[in-house]
């Protein structure tokens with residue numbers, strides 16, 4: 001049976017976006033399934049007292065920029081922790097100021113749209129900065145980190161470029177304009193001084209959608225994010241208190257080879273309808289796929305080697321990840337998916353990825369070339385800059 005839609009008003013009020021975007025206040029957002037026009041009221045997953053970073057359950061902005069930094073190799077132990085703490089304090093202040101500036105330069109009342117207007121009329125906005133630490137960092141600084149923070153294993157079919165992997169500190173910047181993410185990136189890198197040096201960066205965008213709005217499409221032309229968890233499912237599977245994990249994969253896609261296939265075959269590979277995102281046996285976009293459902297002739301309605309079958313939460317005791325992916329295009333021969341997913345335990349990613357390598361026809365069109373995992377700390381609050389939980 002398809003799962004009933006769970007209507008969620010997941011767009012925070014403008015004010016909460018601005019504050020949360022700066023990482024200094026309360027986030028009152030729910031998950032991205034059923035993305036809807038702004039409504040203001042927090043969804044059922046919202047907790048007034050939560051200090052969660054923005055950019056996780058925030059509805060997707062048009063562009064993303066992932067920044068990976070390495071801690072100065074000379075820095076270790078308490079001295080290293082002190083330096084990093086100073087950087088994160090500067091970042092927390094700068095991000096708060098960025099948002100305040102956007103607010104005061106605002107030229108008109110945008111209502112509860114979660115967006116600010118820049119002086120001169122350019123839309124900035126909905127900038128979110130989401131910070132995490134990589135698996136190598138806590139040990140070097142003599143800090144306690146959760147056991148789940150460890151390097152991802154290697155997977156069959158990966159062709160990882162070490163220069164696009166890992167990092168001690170990861171920042172996901174998202175906004176409706178690449179100018180906004182670039183300007184913020186420049187500020188963060190400047191404030192990092194010699195303590196954190198840039199390791200790699202990857203920009204991403206949402207391709208124009210023929211249906212306008214709704215779930216974004218990937219470069220294969222399919223809606224990507226339809227089966228994301230509801231607000232309640234996020235409470236159970238994405239958040240661990242106010243923290244979560246981010247998995248980043250830069251996945252090269254053989255876009256042209258895939259495009260040459262008949263739509264019917266493409267849909268068999270993905271396991272959902274290309275036009276609507278609906279399951280192959282009917283229903284609508286946000287309905288769950290039952291990977292074991294059969295038709296009257298006893299054939300699986302969703303092919304056993306389809307992507308949604310390999311990725312099905314039913315094979316993980318219901319565990320879900322929140323995908324918030326973007327596309328990337330770095331020249332004509334290198335384009336793909338900047339896969340971004342949040343979950344309470346990155347072991348889920350490893351299980352799904354292993355199944356994809358073993359039993360997913362989509363894997364023939366994909367190749368991971370970059371990879372990173374980060375522990376996304378609780379958000380900042382009054383008197384508690386980013387990183388306070390880890391660095392004291």
Ligand code: HEM
Pocket residue numbers: 218220222223224225226227228249251270272277288289307308311312313321337339349352353356366
């Ligand atoms: C490599 C490029 C990838 C592409 C183009 C892609 C595309 C898609 C599409 C079109 C869907 C169906 C619509 C939706 O629910 O979003 C989907 C579902 C899903 N994908 Fe991927 N995906 C990719 C990689 C991955 C990876 C690496 C993982 C995790 C290891 C993953 C996990 C999932 C999950 C969990 C679902 C939802 C399954 C469900 O609940 O029915 N995907 N993906």
